Amino acid sequence: MKRKIVLAGGTGFIGEYLKKQFLKEGYEIAVISRSSSEFSWDRPETVTAALDGAELLINLAGKSVNCRYNAKNKEEIFTSRTETTELLGNAILQCKNPPPLWINSSTATIYRHAEDRPMTEETGEIGTGFSVEVAKAWEKSFFDFRLPATRQAALRIAIVLGPGGGVMTPYKNLAKFGLGGVQGSGNQMFSWIHVEDVYRIIRYIQANEQLSGVYNCSAPNPVTNREFMTAVREAMGVKFGLPSPKWMLELGAVFIKTETELVLKSRWVVPERLEREGYKFTYPEIDSALREII
Template sequence: MGIEFESVVEHPLAEVFAWHTRPGAMTRLVPPWQPMSVVAETESLADGRAVLGLPGGLRWIAQHDRGGFDPPHRFVDVLSSTGPRTLPPRVIGWWRHTHEFAEVPGGGTLVRDEVDTTIPAAALRPTFVYRHRQLADDLAAHRDAAAAGAEPMVIAVTGASGLVGSALTALLTTGGHRVIRLVRHQARAKDERQWRPEAPAPDLLLGVDAVIHLAGASIAGRFTDGHKAAIRDSRIEPTRRLAQAAVDSDDGPSVFVSASAIGIYGYDRGDALLCEESVRGDGFLADVVADWEAATGPAAEAGLRVVNVRTGIVQAAAGGTLRLLRPLFLAGLGGRLGSGDQWLSWIGLDDLLDVYYRAVYDDRLSGPVNAVAPTPVRNRDYTKALARVLHRPALLPVPSFGPRLLLGGEGARELAQADQRVVPTKLTEVGHRFRHGRIEDALAHQLGHG
């Protein structure tokens, strides 16, 4: 029982081991399709303790074994118990995970995982395929940053607890950067600062090299007057005030990166290829995004490098449309939406993180940047790919009135039925590397079918 899994990553041994010691490493390695989250990372691979959250408030305790600690070649963790909530996971019997690292000719590193447990290898294999791919791709992202001359930075992030923000902060900290989380509540940790969107404190961004602004109310839902107001009010003025705070701050940031959306191109653009220079479209979201990007004006006018990350439809097992579609397709109820002819401009979650990362360190990027994969697909092809990944049929087309029942006419038109064929022209021009250029690969990685 258990598993032995190994791969070679083209990075030096010391670098690979150091990555595992940094905050965020465990978050980057937990598969997104599993009902598990990081509650607390270990403070030491020698004898620290990591805590994972499970459904029902249960806890998985990974206790590191000092006897198995041999840096930079090995560390070991075992399943432990520290109270009633940690006892049920022990029904699996036992778990001892040995992480081993060895140099290989040419400067790469052999990464080997050996797990002694009652769980069979077939059940564990998708997890370790995912983990090794994440490690290799994250190290490659950090190598790209170093090759561009990026030094360790202090980066302030709003929306750090969200789907994108939590993954992004983990990626950044594993690269040796310090992340300051700008939070609405009273700061509780050393790397938190309280952010009042209506009146940012004068010292909010003191000592910060770059800002990544992700905060904003979800656009999902019926486009009622109240929901539309929340979408606008959570974006326009908070962004303008934060941009002004960046300008006014002593020893403040030189880079201001703000979330944006491909909604600026309008909801019905047909087969037209849309790049960053394309004219804006029509509709509520186009109006909001135009004003949202304009709200970064104070920073741009003051000479800060400003990047507006126009994000496509994010593919993430833990959130967004994929989280909603997965159970439907698993039940055999998935299918194209309407005619299926509409274009879907998508991006894998980890590729989106890489775009934000590059926006911080690559001086060649400024203004709007399309954060989409280089291969947009039609809705019918997206549903076929998802069905293949999940080994299910996709035979039941969703009638056009379905989204209208859930989202209302305007919401359905601008969200579910949007037709936008967007390409990442600026990223292509700077030679940006995408982890997942094909929709099927992105879905397989997120859903554990790689």
């Protein structure tokens, strides 16, 4: 019988990459999504069927935060994370053979805007504002479950970089059209991770049964926005990039229906627990990561 992995909300950039890697390893993949005819959020009994007998559940479900934070979108961002997490926990409780490991997505945005020091799992300070409230509620809905047969780990994922989509597409376009300079002050920290390391971290937690709880899922060498944009231009062979001052970003964000927080918040997050537990990053430095991607 084939070994099975369940990807909840596995239709986005990260989910597609994980699916491809797990298929290479010979796993059968069950994807739970709104659009699935087989395993759908709208039919909870199919979610339980997907989870029964699975080796691993990875939950990435949630509306993209790349939108304007109006009342309707805020509500959807919030409920699409907490309700799906609660549905999965209740489905696990119904399983005859529950998955031994449940990895739930969280976000590195849970920490405060930090230009003074890095945030670790133990010493990081939780921030304030809408995005932080979402992250806190998301983790609470996950850890409120006490599952006797299922280990739980939450990944506070930084900005994920990888080939073929995700956030690299807009950054590459900015550089290509000569707009790849600093954004805002350029001093804000940019915590990032290569999508291959996201996959390997999941495998590492799966292989090491003593690991559970909260992990910062970010590369060990965050850079400033200035350093990141320079590295993007170098990887693409672009000589210069015009800077984007804050007022221009505010204007542009309205036009492309997003929020400047995604670019201007200083996320200075380091993976202290993963490194202490012996995980070795495939892409610890931004230059090698971007060379591989571009």
